[in-house]
Amino acid sequence: MNKLLNPEMLTIKKYAAIDIGSNAMRLLITNIVEQDGKESQFNKNSLVRVPIRLGQDSFTVGEISQENIDRMTDAMTAFRLLMKVHKVEKYLAFATSAMREAYNGNEVVEIIKEKAGINIEIIDGKKEAVIIASTDLHHLLKSDKNYLYVDVGGGSTEFSLFSNGKIVVSKSFKAGTVRLLNEMVREVLWQEMEKWIKTNTQDYDEVTIIGSGGNINKLFKMSGKLQDKPLSYIYLNSQYSFLSSLTYEQRISELGLNPDRADVIIPATQIYLNAMKWSGARNIYVPKIGLSDGIVKAMYYGKI
Numbered sequence: 388m389n390k391l392l393n394p395e396m397l398t399i400k401k402y403a404a405i406d407i408g409s410n411a412m413r414l415l416i417t418n419i420v421e422q423d424g425k426e427s428q429f430n431k432n433s434l435v436r437v438p439i440r441l442g443q444d445s446f447t448v449g450e451i452s453q454e455n456i457d458r459m460t461d462a463m464t465a466f467r468l469l470m471k472v473h474k475v476e477k478y479l480a481f482a483t484s485a486m487r488e489a490y491n492g493n494e495v496v497e498i499i500k501e502k503a504g505i506n507i508e509i510i511d512g513k514k515e516a517v518i519i520a521s522t523d524l525h526h527l528l529k530s531d532k533n534y535l536y537v538d539v540g541g542g543s544t545e546f547s548l549f550s551n552g553k554i555v556v557s558k559s560f561k562a563g564t565v566r567l568l569n570e571m572v573r574e575v576l577w578q579e580m581e582k583w584i585k586t587n588t589q590d591y592d593e594v595t596i597i598g599s600g601g602n603i604n605k606l607f608k609m610s611g612k613l614q615d616k617p618l619s620y621i622y623l624n625s626q627y628s629f630l631s632s633l634t635y636e637q638r639i640s641e642l643g644l645n646p647d648r649a650d651v652i653i654p655a656t657q658i659y660l661n662a663m664k665w666s667g668a669r670n671i672y673v674p675k676i677g678l679s680d681g682i683v684k685a686m687y688y689g690k691i
Contacts, residue, residue, distance in 0.1 A: 397422050401432065403470050404682035405463075405480035407507065409442030409541025409565045410651055411601070412459070414466045415679035416473050419687060429683065435469065436601075437462045438647035441485035442541040442565035450491045456498060463503035479682050479691065480507045483515055484542025484563065512559025516545040518681040518691065519599065533591040535584070537662045538599040538677065539655045541565035544580075546662070548587050556587055564602065567654035577661070584665040596663055596671040602655030605648060607673035617670035620663045627656045 398421040406413045414435045420428040439459060444452045451459070463480075470478055486492040486509050496507045510518075519538050536547040540563045547557035560580050562572045588594045595617070598607075606626060610618055630638065630653055638649035663671060685691040 400477075400687075401473055401475045402683045402686060403473075403475040403478035404679040404686070405466055405478065405505070405507075406678045406682065407441070407459075407480065407482035407486060408678075409445070409483065409485035409543075409563055410440055410647060411436050411438045411541075412462055412466075413437075413679050414469060415683065416470065416475060417680075417683045419683075427687070429680070429687075432473065433469070434679075435466070438645065440541070440565060440647060441489070442563065443569075445485040445489040445492075446542065446566050446571055447569055449489065451486070451489045451495050456495055459495065460499055460502045463499050463505040463507075467504050477686060479686055480505055481515075481518070481678070481682060482507050482509045483540060483678070484512070484561070485565075487511065488542070512543050512545065512561075513557075515543070515678065516547055516557040516559050518685050519545055519547065519676075519678055533588070533594045534597050535588060535594050535662060535666050535668065536597045536599065537659060537671075539564065539602060539658050540600060540678075541651065544658055546580075546584065550591065558583055562658065564651035564654045564658075567657070568650055580661070581665050584662060588666040594666040594668045596659070596666065596668040598659055598671045598673045599677050600655065601648065601677075602652045603659060603671070603673050604675065605644070605652060606656065609642070614674070615672075617672045620660070620669050620671075623656065623660055623663070623671065627653070627660060630656065 400419040402417050402419060404415045416433040418430045418432045420430060439455055439462060441451055441455060444450060444455055486495065492509055496509065499505055499507055534549040536549060538545040542563040542565060543559050544562050545557065545559050548555045560576060562576055562580060566572050607618060635649055638644045639646055644652065659671060
């Protein structure tokens with residue numbers, strides 16, 4: 388009998404992660420394939436993305452609006468039902484900077500728990516960086532190279548420096564795409580980011596960037612490159628110029644970008660380009676990983 392078909396040799400677990408970001412919410416359902424004598428495999432079963440821009444409320448007014456609380460409640464109810472249909476056995480729901488900074492964030496958590504039956508934990512930037520870093524990066528990280536992991540979100544950007552396959556230092560900055568769109572990132576914060584990156588990468592001969600987040604994934608998809616090939620600084624810079632030359636409407640009608648992607652993609656590209664410039668990186672690799680993947684893996688390996 389084929390071992391793969393023998394139920395005694397193969398176990399499939401279903402875990403889910405809910406990532407409540409500043410630009411969108413995601414539900415990732417993952418099949419975890421366990422086989423005797425082999426490393427567990429994590430296969431994406433389903434990914435649902437709902438564009439509820441909480442950061443627009445949180446960063447400008449300081450609270451989540453009633454309309455968005457209702458939309459969130461509906462989305463979480465739908466997520467709960469999808470997890471039930473998929474027979475998910477374990478899940479975690481994490482909210483990042485938009486919920487963290489809204490003064491009614493904890494109140495929203497209670498409303499969703501009561502109405503949608505989903506338990507949400509609001510996490511800080513440090514925990515976010517740790518979860519993202521716990522994403523299974525060792526397939527990507529060559530032990531003799533140095534990497535700066537850059538995860539650009541709507542409210543914040545997380546940086547993690549890896550050397551010899553291990554994390555050296557990580558830092559979260561309140562510079563995200565939704566904040567940048569609302570002109571809420573002051574020059575002093577750009578200077579702090581520049582100083583942090585330059586200080587922490589100066590002792591390494593060569594640094595390669597690993598990019599994470601919806602915008603860099605979209606840019607990579609638009610490039611048509613194979614998954615294991617990087618984007619160069621020159622390419623990213625030319626894309627930045629091209630996207631900036633188009634109107635918001637043209638980015639939607641001519642490039643087919645979603646309305647909630649067509650505006651944030653420009654400030655996101657700006658952050659990646661600056662990170663490359665300040666670290667001296669010539670290339671950026673774009674694996675399909677993010678906070679949701681990190682949550683599933685950290686949950687499975689008992690790190691959270």
